[in-house]
Amino acid sequence: MTQREGQAWNILATVEDPEIPVISVVELGIIRSVAELNGVLKVEITPTYSGCPATQVIEDSVIEALNQAILSPFEVSTVLSPPWSTTMISESGRQKLLEYGIAPPESDSVDKQALTGEERQIPCPLCKSKNTKMVSQFGSTPCKSHFKCLDCLEPFDYFKCL
Amino acid sequence: MNELKPSDSCWFNYIHRIVFLGENRNQIDLMSEHSNLMNVALHLGDNALILGHRLGEWCGHGPVLEQDIAMTNIALDLIGKAKMYFDLAAELEGKGHDHDFFAYKRDVLDFKNLLIVELPNGEFSDTIARQFLFDQWHFLMLSELANSSNDRLKEIAQKSLKEVTYHKRWSSEWVIRLGDGTDESKAKMQEALNEIWYFSGEAFMPAEYEKGILPEGLKETWMTNVKAIVSEATLTIPEEDWMQDGGKTGIHTEHLGYILAEMQFLPRAYPDATW
Ligand SMILES: [Zn+2]
Numbered sequence: 001m002t003q004r005e006g007q008a009w010n011i012l013a014t015v016e017d018p019e020i021p022v023i024s025v026v027e028l029g030i031i032r033s034v035a036e037l038n039g040v041l042k043v044e045i046t047p048t049y050s051g052c053p054a055t056q057v058i059e060d061s062v063i064e065a066l067n068q069a070i071l072s073p074f075e076v077s078t079v080l081s082p083p084w085s086t087t088m089i090s091e092s093g094r095q096k097l098l099e100y101g102i103a104p105p106e107s108d109s110v111d112k113q114a115l116t117g118e119e120r121q122i123p124c125p126l127c128k129s130k131n132t133k134m135v136s137q138f139g140s141t142p143c144k145s146h147f148k149c150l151d152c153l154e155p156f157d158y159f160k161c162l
Numbered sequence: 163m164n165e166l167k168p169s170d171s172c173w174f175n176y177i178h179r180i181v182f183l184g185e186n187r188n189q190i191d192l193m194s195e196h197s198n199l200m201n202v203a204l205h206l207g208d209n210a211l212i213l214g215h216r217l218g219e220w221c222g223h224g225p226v227l228e229q230d231i232a233m234t235n236i237a238l239d240l241i242g243k244a245k246m247y248f249d250l251a252a253e254l255e256g257k258g259h260d261h262d263f264f265a266y267k268r269d270v271l272d273f274k275n276l277l278i279v280e281l282p283n284g285e286f287s288d289t290i291a292r293q294f295l296f297d298q299w300h301f302l303m304l305s306e307l308a309n310s311s312n313d314r315l316k317e318i319a320q321k322s323l324k325e326v327t328y329h330k331r332w333s334s335e336w337v338i339r340l341g342d343g344t345d346e347s348k349a350k351m352q353e354a355l356n357e358i359w360y361f362s363g364e365a366f367m368p369a370e371y372e373k374g375i376l377p378e379g380l381k382e383t384w385m386t387n388v389k390a391i392v393s394e395a396t397l398t399i400p401e402e403d404w405m406q407d408g409g410k411t412g413i414h415t416e417h418l419g420y421i422l423a424e425m426q427f428l429p430r431a432y433p434d435a436t437w
Binding site: 047049050051052053080081082083084085135136137138139140142146160162 | 214228229231232235236237238239240241242243245246313316317318320321322324325328331332
């Protein structure tokens with residue numbers, strides 16, 4: 001890794017997801033690569049959900065951060081393949097989601113319940129009870145499902161598998 | 163004396179073109195493959211855009227808050243897909259247009275979406291019937307397209323497939339819930355299926371431009387999957403065999419014009435408006 005590549009990774013680790021401002025774009029796994037090529041820093045990012053409005057904000061924030069760190073000349077481009085998956089969220093990212101009150105995604109790349117119709121038990125991020133129920137597959141943002149805890153009665157978001 | 167008169171010049175160009183055509187068969191084939199691919203990108207993008215717009219009309223009108231949110235989430239996914247397909251179309255077209263051009267600056271005859279996606283929302287059961295029949299096709303088609311020899315279509319399909327898995331589950335569950343529900347919900351769900359049924363076959367009638375690019379022969383699997391859900395919902399498959407088509411080649415129902423009038427008003431009245 002070149003010095004500028006290292007600096008870029010460090011600065012990108014401070015760029016937060018606009019909708020979940022406790023997790024960085026690096027922890028979220030949407031910085032695909034950083035490579036210095038002929039003096040130009042090439043940064044590839046990948047969208048989470050294809051219609052997620054945060055995607056544009058993230059791209060703007062990445063450009064702003066790289067500019068502020070005086071890392072130009074650089075190029076930011078979007079890549080689709082391989083598609084982003086919730087398995088690309090780092091361990092520290094998952095921990096931060098949980099502390100923020102969002103149940104982190106289980107390990108499969110697509111929730112099996114989306115295929116088989118089986119209910120999945122997602123532990124409540126507040127009281128840790130497994131006695132929870134899905135209210136709706138679709139929640140406050142494209143990446144989340146809406147759950148409620150039947151023990152502490154709090155509603156919570158689950159970061160659904162993609 | 164040797165000066166070419168305009169008519170000679172035209173004639174000369176004409177001859178020249180014939181020679182050019184004759185000598186460049188391969189290049190012409192490549193050009194038509196290129197335009198076929200662009201039409202496929204527009205067809206898939208238009209499906210996503212128009213259905214996304216229809217679902218967006220439910221915003222603030224859903225039967226309950228959770229389903230209002232579900233429909234607008236699916237709308238958002240679809241509009242995101244439209245953007246990806248239109249970006250591809252713009253690249254293939256090579257005229258410097260962007261995705262907004264294809265959404266906002268084309269007229270009814272240019273749109274290549276399936277007729278089913280432009281049909282009005284009707285009651286909740288009508289929206290569910292439309293979504294269910296579309297999702298079942300969309301999922302199958304993307305599953306095949308995810309192995310396409312075209313890298314760009316392949317990556318969009320792979321990206322879309324995971325999201326559409328959620329859409330398909332949502333609409334299928336609602337068919338079952340309403341069908342196997344109260345007498346009233348059952349009657350409404352059956353009526354909704356009957357009414358929209360003859361728009362369900364167009365997806366399986368290939369347009370010239372899609373041959374060799376989009377998967378074929380999906381109808382049997384689609385029918386098996388649709389039948390399984392419909393019978394679980396204690397409903398029956400309509401008997402109608404005759405299927406309406408036209409959308410893929412720009413022949414639309416009257417509804418599309420109204421959608422475009424609403425969707426395109428702002429960018430046409432205030433070109434290049436930003437916020
Ligand atoms: Zn709890």
